[in-house]
Amino acid sequence: MAWYDRHARDLPWRVLPAARAEGVRTDPYRVWLSEVMLQQTTVAAVDRYFRRFTTLWPRVEDLAAEEDARVMAEWAGLGYYARARNLLACARVVTRDHGGRFPDGREALLALPGIGPYTAAAIAAIAFDRPETVVDGNVERVMARRFAVEEPLPGAKKLLTEHAARLTPDQRPGDYAQAVMDLGATICTPRNPACGICPWSDDCAARAKGIATELPRKMAKKPKPVRLGTAYVGRTPEGAWLLEDRPARGLLGGMLGWPGGEWLEVGPEAEGDTGDDGCPAPGTAWQQVGEVRHTFTHFHLRLVVRAARLPAGFNPPRGRLVPAAEFDPAALPTLFRKVHAASRDAWTD
DNA sequence: CACGCGTGGGA
DNA sequence: TTCCCAAGCGT
Numbered sequence: 001m002a003w004y005d006r007h008a009r010d011l012p013w014r015v016l017p018a019a020r021a022e023g024v025r026t027d028p029y030r031v032w033l034s035e036v037m038l039q040q041t042t043v044a045a046v047d048r049y050f051r052r053f054t055t056l057w058p059r060v061e062d063l064a065a066e067e068d069a070r071v072m073a074e075w076a077g078l079g080y081y082a083r084a085r086n087l088l089a090c091a092r093v094v095t096r097d098h099g100g101r102f103p104d105g106r107e108a109l110l111a112l113p114g115i116g117p118y119t120a121a122a123i124a125a126i127a128f129d130r131p132e133t134v135v136d137g138n139v140e141r142v143m144a145r146r147f148a149v150e151e152p153l154p155g156a157k158k159l160l161t162e163h164a165a166r167l168t169p170d171q172r173p174g175d176y177a178q179a180v181m182d183l184g185a186t187i188c189t190p191r192n193p194a195c196g197i198c199p200w201s202d203d204c205a206a207r208a209k210g211i212a213t214e215l216p217r218k219m220a221k222k223p224k225p226v227r228l229g230t231a232y233v234g235r236t237p238e239g240a241w242l243l244e245d246r247p248a249r250g251l252l253g254g255m256l257g258w259p260g261g262e263w264l265e266v267g268p269e270a271e272g273d274t275g276d277d278g279c280p281a282p283g284t285a286w287q288q289v290g291e292v293r294h295t296f297t298h299f300h301l302r303l304v305v306r307a308a309r310l311p312a313g314f315n316p317p318r319g320r321l322v323p324a325a326e327f328d329p330a331a332l333p334t335l336f337r338k339v340h341a342a343s344r345d346a347w348t349d
Numbered sequence: 350c351a352c353g354c355g356t357g358g359g360a
Numbered sequence: 361t362t363c364c365c366a367a368g369c370g371t
Contacts, residue, residue, distance in 0.1 A: 037367090039366090039368045040355085040366055040367080040368055041356080041357095041366060041367080042358075042365090042366050043367080044357080045356070045357065045358090046367090077355090077357095078355080078356075079354085079356045079357090080354060080355055080368085081354085081355080083354095083368090083369080086369080086370085114368095115369085116368060116370080117368085117369090119367090119369085134367085136366090137366060137367070154351095184367090185366085185367080190365070191359085191364090191365095192360095221364090250353085251353080251355090252354090252355085294355090295355090295356085296353095296355060297354055297355065333355075334356060334357090335355085335356095
């Protein structure tokens with residue numbers, strides 16, 4: 001804990017021990033928002049989004065009252081969009097059923113949308129200083145090394161959680177939780193752990209055995225297949241864009257995107273063209289303007305980008321026309337921002 | 350319980 | 361270029 005008092009990172013959602021000593025309170029709303037944004041996401045990526053969200057919506061009631069599309073547009077680019085949908089659902093439950101106050105216990109938190117075992121424990125510990133054990137990827141790595149657990153993840157998760165629980169103190173459990181995660185993020189890193197400056201180096205079994213860098217072991221991952229598809233960027237003579245609201249569930253669910261066909265996996269050889277599958281205006285002369293490559297969690301995608309001027313009075317069979325004044329490419333997920341950028345040269349009239 | 354679900358940065 | 365990964369959750 002002395003290490004944390006000296007080395008805690010100053011993050012926008014964090015109340016440092018020194019500030020807390022002067023009476024600054026930890027806001028559960030900000031803890032919750034930051035923890036959801038940080039799920040599988042780096043501090044560097046979250047920083048800007050957290051500042052933007054708390055400026056637009058300072059309290060959970062403000063967020064709960066916002067329109068879905070506005071929140072999704074602000075989340076665009078951060079990824080894992082189910083988090084944004086669950087974020088709104090959670091804000092509305094807390095506002096309507098809990099009077100705008102987050103519950104202070106792990107069990108009650110666990111019942112809320114988008115809050116799983118890690119986030120429930122993190123909020124209980126950090127916002128309410130409950131002695132809950134927080135187990136994220138950092139804690140798994142630190143415990144695997146400190147106790148030289150050689151069983152690979154995810155099988156070792158249960159054992160690592162037991163080790164972590166045994167170390168959780170009664171005093172300042174919130175600071176302790178953040179300290180272990182800071183340790184994992186800045187000292188006990190995946191590649192080149194800085195064991196020389198680690199406050200736990202004398203207690204570390206993996207360091208003693210010289211295998212710290214090899215832990216935690218992980219099961220081999222499957223290779224990512226390649227999928228191919230086409231995206232159609234159409235504009236009316238007035239400059240309106242033809243876009244599509246994606247279904248609420250699934251990949252990029254609830255986000256705005258360009259029309260196009262299914263993204264189909266192909267064999268190692270036949271990487272031919274993709275036809276006009278999914279073309280939203282078959283009678284129009286589409287021109288290929290580029291190709292976009294993008295990698296998702298479980299596949300690589302190559303999208304052929306086609307652009308066209310739509311006829312005057314065009315009535316979209318699917319999707320909708322977004323007037324130029326209302327269109328902001330920043331509201332698109334990253335894949336579709338790339339598609340928009342690839343089409344840019346087609347509009348140099 | 351295994352899988353689906355994004356993105357950007359670093360080695 | 362390619363691979364790995366980062367404060368997980370829902371189904």
